[in-house]
Amino acid sequence: MMMFLPLGVDETxxxxxxxxxxxxxxxxxVIFFITWVIPSEPLGVGESDLRSLLEQSLVHPDLEFPPACxxxxxxxxxxxxxxxxxxxxxxxxxxxxxxxxxxxxxxxCQELLASQESSLLWRLSxxxxxxxxxxGWLTYMFLHFGWMxxxxxxxxxxxxxxxLEDAWGRPLFAGFYLAGGLFAGVAHxxxxxSSEALMVGASGAVAAxxxxxxLRFAQRRVRIGYFIWVLKIxxxxxxxxxxxxxxxxxGNEVLNYFVWGNNTGVAVMAHxxxxxxxxxxxxxxxxxxxxxxxxAPALAAKQGGxxxxxxxxxxxxxxxxxxxxxxxxxxxxxxxxQPDQVDAMLALGRMELENGETQAGMTRVERGLQTLAxxxxxxxxxxxxxxxxxxxxxxxxxxASAWRLAQALDTEDAPPTAVETxxxxxxxxxxxxxxxxxxxxxxxxxxxxxxxxxxxxAAEYLALAKPRLTGEAATxxxxxxxxxxxxxxxxxxxxWRRRDAAPTTAVETPPAPPRIIPCRxxxxxxxxxxVEAATGQRRTLAMTEVLAIAVGLLPLAGxxxxxxxxxxxxxxxxxxxxxxxxxxxxxxxxxxxxxxxxYPGVPPKEAYARFLADMLARTNANAxxxxxxxxxxxxxxxxxxxxxxxxxxxxxxxxx
Numbered sequence: 001m002m003m004f005l006p007l008g009v010d011e012t013x014x015x016x017x018x019x020x021x022x023x024x025x026x027x028x029x030v031i032f033f034i035t036w037v038i039p040s041e042p043l044g045v046g047e048s049d050l051r052s053l054l055e056q057s058l059v060h061p062d063l064e065f066p067p068a069c070x071x072x073x074x075x076x077x078x079x080x081x082x083x084x085x086x087x088x089x090x091x092x093x094x095x096x097x098x099x100x101x102x103x104x105x106x107x108x109c110q111e112l113l114a115s116q117e118s119s120l121l122w123r124l125s126x127x128x129x130x131x132x133x134x135x136g137w138l139t140y141m142f143l144h145f146g147w148m149x150x151x152x153x154x155x156x157x158x159x160x161x162x163x164l165e166d167a168w169g170r171p172l173f174a175g176f177y178l179a180g181g182l183f184a185g186v187a188h189x190x191x192x193x194s195s196e197a198l199m200v201g202a203s204g205a206v207a208a209x210x211x212x213x214x215l216r217f218a219q220r221r222v223r224i225g226y227f228i229w230v231l232k233i234x235x236x237x238x239x240x241x242x243x244x245x246x247x248x249x250x251g252n253e254v255l256n257y258f259v260w261g262n263n264t265g266v267a268v269m270a271h272x273x274x275x276x277x278x279x280x281x282x283x284x285x286x287x288x289x290x291x292x293x294x295x296a297p298a299l300a301a302k303q304g305g306x307x308x309x310x311x312x313x314x315x316x317x318x319x320x321x322x323x324x325x326x327x328x329x330x331x332x333x334x335x336x337x338q339p340d341q342v343d344a345m346l347a348l349g350r351m352e353l354e355n356g357e358t359q360a361g362m363t364r365v366e367r368g369l370q371t372l373a374x375x376x377x378x379x380x381x382x383x384x385x386x387x388x389x390x391x392x393x394x395x396x397x398x399x400a401s402a403w404r405l406a407q408a409l410d411t412e413d414a415p416p417t418a419v420e421t422x423x424x425x426x427x428x429x430x431x432x433x434x435x436x437x438x439x440x441x442x443x444x445x446x447x448x449x450x451x452x453x454x455x456x457x458a459a460e461y462l463a464l465a466k467p468r469l470t471g472e473a474a475t476x477x478x479x480x481x482x483x484x485x486x487x488x489x490x491x492x493x494x495x496w497r498r499r500d501a502a503p504t505t506a507v508e509t510p511p512a513p514p515r516i517i518p519c520r521x522x523x524x525x526x527x528x529x530x531v532e533a534a535t536g537q538r539r540t541l542a543m544t545e546v547l548a549i550a551v552g553l554l555p556l557a558g559x560x561x562x563x564x565x566x567x568x569x570x571x572x573x574x575x576x577x578x579x580x581x582x583x584x585x586x587x588x589x590x591x592x593x594x595x596x597x598x599y600p601g602v603p604p605k606e607a608y609a610r611f612l613a614d615m616l617a618r619t620n621a622n623a624x625x626x627x628x629x630x631x632x633x634x635x636x637x638x639x640x641x642x643x644x645x646x647x648x649x650x651x652x653x654x655x656x
Contacts, residue, residue, distance in 0.1 A: 180208020
C-alpha cells in the first residue's frame, strides 16, 4: 500500500489573515453538517429502500425497472449490472398480475424519487438535466459526499489557496474561487446535458486554485508526506516544486478521463476544467502584468503598506534560501520585462560581483545606482552603496558614472557618513576629461578641507586640476586659486598637524555595548515587519519581538556654507542582552522607514507620527524616552549617534 499526500508549502509567510480561505472552509464544514451529518438519509433514499426496489426487479424480470429510478438512483455501472443480472434470470411461467406488480413497482419508484427531491442535498446539487437555471451552479461547490470527500478537498485547498489569497487579495481571490468552481461545473455539464447524476464537491474550484498555484508559485516547495507498506512501513516527507505537484495531479486526472471517461463516480472533467481555468487566469495576470501594476499597489494602499513586485519577491526569496540559480533566473526575467527595475539590477549585479564577474557586475551596479539616483533621495542612494560594501570598488567606476553618483550624494539629504564616499567618487570623476573633471576635483578638495581639514590631500586634487584649466574649464581657474590660497594658509599655520599629534585620552570600553544594526524596513503588516540590513540580509520579525522603540534627533551636516538640519533616528530594540551581551538594536534612519510607501500621500511628519503610533499599538513595546513624548512629537536631541546610544542604553555602541 502506498499513499502520498500534500502537507503544506515550506517557508510560508502570509502578510494578511486568509479570511476568504477560512470562510470557504468553514462554509463547507457547516453545510456538510447540515446536509450530510444531521439527516438520517442525506439523499432522501436509504440503501435498504434501494435494495428493496432492486430485489423486486430481479425477482420479477418480467417487470420493467422504472427508467426514472435507474437514471437518478443508480450509477452507469449500477445500471449496467442490473441489466446483466435481469437478463440471466428466467421469467416466471405465471404472468398473472404483471400489470398490478408493475404499477406497484412504479409507485414505489415515484415515492423514492419524491423522497429524494425533498432532500436538501439533492436540491442544492448541480444536476445537468435541470438546465441552466438552477441554484446548484453556485451551491454545489460547498456540498460533499462523506467525510473523506470533505477532508480531502480541504487539504488540497489549504495547500493551494493561502498563498494565492495572500498575493491576490481577498476580493480577487474570492471572485476567482467562485469563477473557477462555476467553470468546472460548466465543463462537467457540457459532457452530458441530460444527465440526472448529482455533482457536488469543492474539487472543481480547488482544481482552479491548483492550476493558478502551478504557475504563480511554480518554484515554491510543497511538502509531500508518504506512507508505504510493503513488508515493512516506510513513512516520511519530501519537498517537490509546486509545478511538479500540481502538474502530476493534473496529468493523472487527464489520464483517468481518457482511460475511464467521466463514469468513475468522480467528476473528472470538472477537475480538468477547473485546473485549466486557474492556469489560464494566472497566465493572464502574468502576461498583462496586472498583478504588479494593479493588484499589488491596491493591496498596499488598502493596508497602508508597500508590496514589492511579486517576481522580485520570488527571486529574492530564492536568493535568501541559497538557490542562486533560481534567483539569477528570476532577476534576469524581471529585467527583460522591466529593464529599469533598480532592485533587480542591484541584486543581480551583486551576485555577479560575488561570482567574480567584475566587469558585468560593476556595469550593472553602476546602471542601477544611476537609475536610483534619478528617482530617490541621497539617503537611498547611499544605503544602496553601503549595502554593496567592499564589492563596490569605487576606483573601477567610470568617471561619468562617478560624477552622477557624487552629485546625487552631495545634497542636504545625504547622511554625514556618505561624505567620504562622495569625495572618493568626485576623485574618480576627476580622472575623466573636460570641465566636469575639473569641477569634480575642486569639489573633492572642498570636501576634504571641510571634512578633515587635510590640506595635503586637498592640494593633490588641486594639482590634478591645474593642468586641465583650458577651454571651458578655464573659467574655474579663480576657484582653484582660492582653494590654493586656503591650502597654503592651513600649511603655514600647521594647526592640522598639531591637532593630529595631540594625545588622546583612553576611554574604557564597557564590557557589553549595544549591538547597533543599521537597516531599513522593507515590509510592514499588522503582525510583522521585514527589515534589511546594510549587508543585504533580510529578516522578518513578529511585532511582539520588538521590545522597545527609541527616537532621537541628530544634526545633519549639509554642503559647506549651509546650516545643519535635523534628522530622525528610530531604534527598534529586539533584545536587551545579558551580562555578557548588550542590547541588540535595529537602527533605521528616516529614509529607511520608507514612509512614502507605507503611508502614500501622507505628509512626512504626519506619516512618521502614524508610524510610531502604529508600532506602539502593534508591539506593546516600551517607548524611549516615554510614550507621551513620542505621541506628542517631542523627540530628544543629541549631537551624535554615540550620544544617543549612551543616553538610551548607558554605553557606547558596538558596530554590528
